[in-house]
Each structure stands twice: as C-alpha cells, then as structure tokens.
Amino acid sequence: MTDPIDSSAGVKRRVMLQGGAGLAGILASGMAPFVHAQEKIVLRYLGTAVNQDKAIAEKFKADTGIEIQYVAVTTDDVTKRAVTAPNSFDLIDTEFFSLKKIVPTGNLKGIDTKKIKNADKITTLFTKGEVAGKAVGDQGTAPKKVIYLEGEKSKKFATAPTQYMSLIPTVYNADTLGIRPDLIKRPIDSWAELLNPEFKGKAAILNIPSIGIMDAAMVVEAKGLHKYKDKGNMTKAEIDLTIKTLIEAKKAGQFRALWKDFNESVNLMASGEVVIQSMWSPAVTAVRTKGIACNFQPLKEGYRAWAAGFGLPATLSGKKLDGAYEFINWFLDGWAGAYLNRQGYYSAVLDTAKAKMEAYEWAYWMEGKAASQDIKSPNGDVLAKAGAIRDGGSYEQRMGGIACWNAVMDENEYMVRKWNEFVAA
Numbered sequence: 001m002t003d004p005i006d007s008s009a010g011v012k013r014r015v016m017l018q019g020g021a022g023l024a025g026i027l028a029s030g031m032a033p034f035v036h037a038q039e040k041i042v043l044r045y046l047g048t049a050v051n052q053d054k055a056i057a058e059k060f061k062a063d064t065g066i067e068i069q070y071v072a073v074t075t076d077d078v079t080k081r082a083v084t085a086p087n088s089f090d091l092i093d094t095e096f097f098s099l100k101k102i103v104p105t106g107n108l109k110g111i112d113t114k115k116i117k118n119a120d121k122i123t124t125l126f127t128k129g130e131v132a133g134k135a136v137g138d139q140g141t142a143p144k145k146v147i148y149l150e151g152e153k154s155k156k157f158a159t160a161p162t163q164y165m166s167l168i169p170t171v172y173n174a175d176t177l178g179i180r181p182d183l184i185k186r187p188i189d190s191w192a193e194l195l196n197p198e199f200k201g202k203a204a205i206l207n208i209p210s211i212g213i214m215d216a217a218m219v220v221e222a223k224g225l226h227k228y229k230d231k232g233n234m235t236k237a238e239i240d241l242t243i244k245t246l247i248e249a250k251k252a253g254q255f256r257a258l259w260k261d262f263n264e265s266v267n268l269m270a271s272g273e274v275v276i277q278s279m280w281s282p283a284v285t286a287v288r289t290k291g292i293a294c295n296f297q298p299l300k301e302g303y304r305a306w307a308a309g310f311g312l313p314a315t316l317s318g319k320k321l322d323g324a325y326e327f328i329n330w331f332l333d334g335w336a337g338a339y340l341n342r343q344g345y346y347s348a349v350l351d352t353a354k355a356k357m358e359a360y361e362w363a364y365w366m367e368g369k370a371a372s373q374d375i376k377s378p379n380g381d382v383l384a385k386a387g388a389i390r391d392g393g394s395y396e397q398r399m400g401g402i403a404c405w406n407a408v409m410d411e412n413e414y415m416v417r418k419w420n421e422f423v424a425a
Contacts, residue, residue: 041323042067047093066323086313096307097141097406109312110152110164118332121349131400140232140407167309169348174303178279182293192222195249204277207258209419215278232407243418247425281344289381296391302403368394
C-alpha cells in the first residue's frame with residue numbers, strides 16, 4: 001500500500017472556451033458552451049530508475065493534472081543524453097558530479113530561483129557546504145562548487161551565489177559500508193575492514209568505476225597507505241596505487257562479488273554470502289524488511305556523499321517549461337520530501353518535509369531519536385521496530401560527517417581503464 005493520494009486536491013480542471021463566435025455568440029445560438037480540458041502537459045523525465053517513483057508521478061498528476069513520463073536509463077546514459085540529445089527530455093534528474101560534463105555544452109538552462117517558491121529554504125549543505133553552521137568535507141564534486149551558474153544561458157559555474165541554479169536538489173545521502181552484525185559479531189568502525197583478510201571471500205565492492213574507486217580510496221587512507229589531496233580527483237599515480245591495492249585484494253580472494261545492481265547488493269547481503277560491502281542506504285533497508293539484521297555502518301573516517309537534482313534542457317519553453325517549474329515547486333513542497341525521507345534518503349527542503357511527517361517519524365529519521373513506535377516505509381513495510389535508533393544517528397551527525405563526494409576526475413578515462421584492469425584481474 002502506498003501513501004494515500006489526497007483525493008481532496010483532485011485534478012485541477014484547466015478549461016477554456018472554444019469557438020470563433022465567442023461566448024455571446026454561442027449562447028445566442030442556443031448551444032451549450034463547448035468546454036474541454038486544456039491541452040494535456042506530459043513531461044518526459046530522464047533519470048535512473050532508482051529516482052523514478054510511480055507513487056510520486058501519480059500524486060503529482062492527482063494534484064496538478066500534469067503527467068510524468070519516466071525515461072529510465074543508467075547513470076552514465078543520463079549524462080550522455082544530456083550532452084548529445086537534449087531535446088529528448090523535458091526534465092533531467094542527474095547527479096551533481098555529472099555537471100562538469102553537461103554544463104559546458106550549454107544544454108542546461110539555468111533555473112531561475114525567483115520562480116522557485118522554496119529556493120531560500122534549500123539546505124545549506126548545497127548552497128554553502130555547511131550543516132548546522134559547520135563546513136563538511138568537500139573533496140570530489142561537492143554541490144556548492146557546481147550549483148550556481150553565471151546566468152540562465154551560462155556554460156560556466158559561478159563562484160558565488162547567483163539567481164540561477166544548475167540543478168535543484170532532489171535526493172542525497174551519505175554512503176558507507178553495509179554489514180551483517182549477526183555474522184560479524186564484533187564492532188566495525190573503519191573503512192579498512194573492507195579489505196580485512198578476516199572477511200576473505202565475504203566482501204564485495206561497488207562496480208561503478210567513479211564511485212567504487214572512491215570507496216577504495218577511503219579504504220586506502222584508512223589503512224594508512226596514502227593520503228590523497230582530493231579523492232575525487234586523483235593523479236595517475238594515485239589511481240595506480242588505488243587499483244594496485246584492489247587487484248592484490250582480489251587475487252587474494254577477498255571479494256565474493258563486484259556488484260552493479262541494487263538488487264544484487266541486497267541479495268548478496270540477505271543470503272549471507274557477503275557480510276561487509278559497499279552499500280546504499282535503501283539497500284540496507286530492503287535487507288531489513290526481510291527480517292535480516294543489516295547495518296548501514298557509521299565509520300570513523302566519515303561518509304562518501306552523493307546528490308542528485310532536477311535540471312532543465314536549454315531548449316525547453318512555453319507550457320512545458322511552465323509545467324517543469326510547477327513540478328519542481330511541487331517536489332519541494334513537502335509531500336515528495338516526506339516520501340523520500342521515509343525511505344532513508346534526505347530531501348532538499350527539510351521544513352516542508354517535516355510538515356508532512358508524523359512527529360515520531362521525524363524524530364527517528366532526522367533527529368536520531370529512538371522510535372516511539374514501529375517505523376514503516378511508504379508502502380507499509382516495517383523498517384524498524386519501536387525503540388530502534390537510525391544507523392548513524394541524526395541528519396546533522398550523518399551529513400555533517402561527509403569526507404568526500406562522488407565525482408568525475410580529470411583523469412576519468414585513465415581511471416576507467418585501470419578499473420577495468422581490476423575487474424578483469
């Protein structure tokens with residue numbers, strides 16, 4: 001069962017009179033006015049399947065009458081489409097790290113924050129790189145580096161806040177290792193544990209090069225092998241060192257699997273074939289809904305963060321452009337934010353999401369407090385029993401503990417080539 005759609009909002013009827021004679025002429029002829037709904041707006045929403053949720057599209061259509069048509073592709077293909085086929089979508093949901101490839105093409109329109117009702121409430125994590133007034137780690141592509149553009153048609157990032165944003169944040173999180181505490185039976189507090197021979201044949205790492213190598217870099221630093229200037233932008237020598245470390249571990253039999261697919265990571269963990277691995281928060285949640293112990297483990301070195309956001313193609317205009325702005329405003333208005341928070345993600349505007357959540361839900365998900373009653377997912381699955389505390393604690397503890405952000409390196413092509421050597425080793 002999904003969150004109930006608010007039928008009281010209904011579909012807003014956008015109607016207009018037709019006929020050259022005008023209303024007076026129609027009435028004089030004795031004919032009833034011919035009325036029909038305004039031309040239907042359909043927004044082609046390009047993104048990954050992970051961020052495309054049927055319930056969100058249904059709720060938005062119920063509230064506004066505007067239809068969302070999901071176009072689901074891989075993370076890499078989202079970027080490729082943005083660069084090569086900007087007319088193939090009306091709204092893009094992409095990661096901030098992809099912007100260094102997309103923005104210089106001029107294919108994205110700067111989003112006018114004066115048209116975004118809650119723009120001034122977007123969390124300071126994005127606008128200033130701060131949580132609760134304290135700076136967080138900004139290695140890699142921290143959103144604050146790429147969120148502002150010099151103008152609506154700019155191909156350059158602004159170094160200070162402007163009226164125009166490249167993306168309006170949708171979802172974000174701080175990733176860490178997932179573990180099976182019932183099978184490990186001891187505390188885990190460091191990224192170094194991923195390559196601990198104790199877990200030989202029962203460890204796994206994410207096989208998406210630009211993300212997997214960041215996890216590997218966290219391990220390399222945690223083991224004291226090297227200190228990176230920027231884990232998100234390694235030199236060739238640093239890439240070599242990182243990949244060498246992974247290849248040695250792989251040849252020693254450390255990895256049970258290199259996973260690419262969300263469901264694969266869930267199945268590896270749920271089966272017990274793997275007890276420690278790169279993991280995403282909702283995947284940990286999915287394991288737990290099966291009644292199996294699984295922790296999204298806070299580690300002393302901090303988290304690797306990621307963030308996605310909505311962008312607009314430069315060619316978008318007219319009713320479609322208006323519809324896209326309406327969707328972005330609706331998305332920041334609370335319902336979608338609360339829906340995402342209940343899945344373990346974080347929303348861009350915290351105030352509006354809080355208003356759409358029960359106090360006990362907010363206390364568990366955002367304040368790090370013990371659940372006063374069972375915590376359920378949007379479709380009713382029990383995620384945590386009464387008394388449970390969220391892994392990593394509060395929003396401030398988790399997002400304030402970021403060490404680096406997902407990124408595309410200057411040496412990306414070289415890195416991918418070396419990563420493929422690791423996969424083939």
